[in-house]
Amino acid sequence: MNLKGWAAATGISYATARRRYESGTLPVPTYRLGRLIMVGEPVTGVVADAAQVVVCACVSSAGQEVDLARQVARVVTWATSRRRVVSRVVTEVGSAFDGPQGVPGVAA
Structure with missing residues:
Protein backbone atom coordinates (compact mmCIF):
# COMPACT_ATOMS: atom_id res chain seq x y z
CA MET A 1 0.00 0.00 0.00
CA ASN A 2 1.32 3.46 -0.76
CA LEU A 3 1.74 6.11 1.92
CA LYS A 4 -1.27 8.14 0.77
CA GLY A 5 -3.59 5.11 1.00
CA TRP A 6 -2.14 4.12 4.37
CA ALA A 7 -2.70 7.63 5.75
CA ALA A 8 -6.34 7.62 4.62
CA ALA A 9 -6.91 4.15 6.09
CA THR A 10 -5.45 5.16 9.45
CA GLY A 11 -7.28 8.48 9.62
CA ILE A 12 -4.30 10.84 9.51
CA SER A 13 -3.57 13.43 6.86
CA TYR A 14 -1.13 12.66 4.06
CA ALA A 15 0.95 15.71 5.07
CA THR A 16 1.36 14.29 8.59
CA ALA A 17 2.25 10.86 7.26
CA ARG A 18 4.79 12.42 4.88
CA ARG A 19 6.41 14.43 7.72
CA ARG A 20 6.62 11.30 9.86
CA TYR A 21 8.14 9.38 6.95
CA GLU A 22 10.76 12.06 6.38
CA SER A 23 11.62 12.19 10.09
CA GLY A 24 11.72 8.39 10.35
CA THR A 25 8.97 8.21 12.98
CA LEU A 26 6.29 6.19 11.14
CA PRO A 27 5.23 3.16 13.21
CA VAL A 28 5.40 0.86 10.14
CA PRO A 29 8.23 -0.15 7.80
CA THR A 30 8.47 1.83 4.54
CA TYR A 31 10.45 1.66 1.32
CA ARG A 32 10.61 3.58 -1.95
CA LEU A 33 9.36 2.11 -5.20
CA GLY A 34 10.31 4.63 -7.85
CA ARG A 35 8.62 7.87 -6.79
CA LEU A 36 6.14 6.12 -4.48
CA ILE A 37 6.59 5.63 -0.75
CA MET A 38 5.29 2.16 0.06
CA VAL A 39 4.18 1.04 3.53
CA GLY A 40 4.91 -2.50 4.69
CA GLU A 41 7.60 -4.99 3.83
CA PRO A 42 8.73 -5.23 0.19
CA VAL A 43 7.75 -8.40 -1.65
CA THR A 44 10.70 -10.78 -1.49
CA GLY A 45 11.92 -12.68 -4.50
CA VAL A 46 10.73 -10.01 -6.94
CA VAL A 47 12.96 -7.40 -8.49
CA ALA A 48 11.52 -4.08 -7.32
CA ASP A 49 12.20 -2.20 -10.54
CA ALA A 50 10.79 -4.94 -12.77
CA ALA A 51 8.11 -4.00 -15.22
CA GLN A 52 5.55 -6.47 -16.48
Whole structure:
Protein backbone atom coordinates (compact mmCIF):
# COMPACT_ATOMS: atom_id res chain seq x y z
CA MET A 1 0.00 0.00 0.00
CA ASN A 2 1.32 3.46 -0.76
CA LEU A 3 1.74 6.11 1.92
CA LYS A 4 -1.27 8.14 0.77
CA GLY A 5 -3.59 5.11 1.00
CA TRP A 6 -2.14 4.12 4.37
CA ALA A 7 -2.70 7.63 5.75
CA ALA A 8 -6.34 7.62 4.62
CA ALA A 9 -6.91 4.15 6.09
CA THR A 10 -5.45 5.16 9.45
CA GLY A 11 -7.28 8.48 9.62
CA ILE A 12 -4.30 10.84 9.51
CA SER A 13 -3.57 13.43 6.86
CA TYR A 14 -1.13 12.66 4.06
CA ALA A 15 0.95 15.71 5.07
CA THR A 16 1.36 14.29 8.59
CA ALA A 17 2.25 10.86 7.26
CA ARG A 18 4.79 12.42 4.88
CA ARG A 19 6.41 14.43 7.72
CA ARG A 20 6.62 11.30 9.86
CA TYR A 21 8.14 9.38 6.95
CA GLU A 22 10.76 12.06 6.38
CA SER A 23 11.62 12.19 10.09
CA GLY A 24 11.72 8.39 10.35
CA THR A 25 8.97 8.21 12.98
CA LEU A 26 6.29 6.19 11.14
CA PRO A 27 5.23 3.16 13.21
CA VAL A 28 5.40 0.86 10.14
CA PRO A 29 8.23 -0.15 7.80
CA THR A 30 8.47 1.83 4.54
CA TYR A 31 10.45 1.66 1.32
CA ARG A 32 10.61 3.58 -1.95
CA LEU A 33 9.36 2.11 -5.20
CA GLY A 34 10.31 4.63 -7.85
CA ARG A 35 8.62 7.87 -6.79
CA LEU A 36 6.14 6.12 -4.48
CA ILE A 37 6.59 5.63 -0.75
CA MET A 38 5.29 2.16 0.06
CA VAL A 39 4.18 1.04 3.53
CA GLY A 40 4.91 -2.50 4.69
CA GLU A 41 7.60 -4.99 3.83
CA PRO A 42 8.73 -5.23 0.19
CA VAL A 43 7.75 -8.40 -1.65
CA THR A 44 10.70 -10.78 -1.49
CA GLY A 45 11.92 -12.68 -4.50
CA VAL A 46 10.73 -10.01 -6.94
CA VAL A 47 12.96 -7.40 -8.49
CA ALA A 48 11.52 -4.08 -7.32
CA ASP A 49 12.20 -2.20 -10.54
CA ALA A 50 10.79 -4.94 -12.77
CA ALA A 51 8.11 -4.00 -15.22
CA GLN A 52 5.55 -6.47 -16.48
CA VAL A 53 7.25 -9.58 -17.89
CA VAL A 54 5.51 -11.22 -20.83
CA VAL A 55 6.66 -14.49 -22.39
CA CYS A 56 5.98 -14.78 -26.12
CA ALA A 57 6.42 -17.97 -28.17
CA CYS A 58 5.26 -19.00 -31.62
CA VAL A 59 5.38 -21.93 -34.02
CA SER A 60 4.43 -22.08 -37.67
CA SER A 61 2.01 -25.03 -37.65
CA ALA A 62 -0.39 -26.89 -35.38
CA GLY A 63 1.85 -29.96 -35.60
CA GLN A 64 4.48 -28.11 -33.59
CA GLU A 65 2.40 -27.49 -30.46
CA VAL A 66 4.80 -29.69 -28.44
CA ASP A 67 7.61 -27.35 -29.51
CA LEU A 68 5.47 -24.38 -28.44
CA ALA A 69 5.07 -25.79 -24.92
CA ARG A 70 8.82 -26.47 -24.78
CA GLN A 71 9.59 -22.87 -25.85
CA VAL A 72 7.28 -21.45 -23.18
CA ALA A 73 8.84 -23.69 -20.52
CA ARG A 74 12.39 -22.64 -21.47
CA VAL A 75 11.64 -18.91 -21.43
CA VAL A 76 9.64 -19.07 -18.16
CA THR A 77 12.48 -21.06 -16.55
CA TRP A 78 15.00 -18.48 -17.76
CA ALA A 79 12.90 -15.56 -16.45
CA THR A 80 12.28 -17.11 -13.04
CA SER A 81 15.97 -18.01 -12.67
CA ARG A 82 16.61 -14.27 -12.89
CA ARG A 83 14.01 -13.57 -10.19
CA ARG A 84 11.42 -12.18 -12.59
CA VAL A 85 7.71 -12.86 -12.17
CA VAL A 86 6.03 -13.76 -15.45
CA SER A 87 2.78 -11.79 -15.76
CA ARG A 88 1.47 -13.23 -19.03
CA VAL A 89 2.24 -15.90 -21.60
CA VAL A 90 1.38 -15.14 -25.23
CA THR A 91 1.48 -17.96 -27.79
CA GLU A 92 0.76 -18.10 -31.50
CA VAL A 93 0.31 -20.99 -33.88
CA GLY A 94 0.46 -20.04 -37.55
CA SER A 95 2.68 -18.87 -40.32
CA ALA A 96 3.64 -15.35 -41.25
CA PHE A 97 3.02 -16.37 -44.85
CA ASP A 98 -0.68 -16.84 -44.07
CA GLY A 99 -1.17 -13.12 -43.54
CA PRO A 100 -3.19 -11.61 -40.72
CA GLN A 101 -5.48 -14.62 -40.26
CA GLY A 102 -6.00 -15.47 -36.64
CA VAL A 103 -4.60 -12.19 -35.35
CA PRO A 104 -7.19 -10.59 -33.06
CA GLY A 105 -8.38 -7.20 -34.20
CA VAL A 106 -6.96 -7.48 -37.74
CA ALA A 107 -9.34 -7.97 -40.63
CA ALA A 108 -8.32 -10.49 -43.28
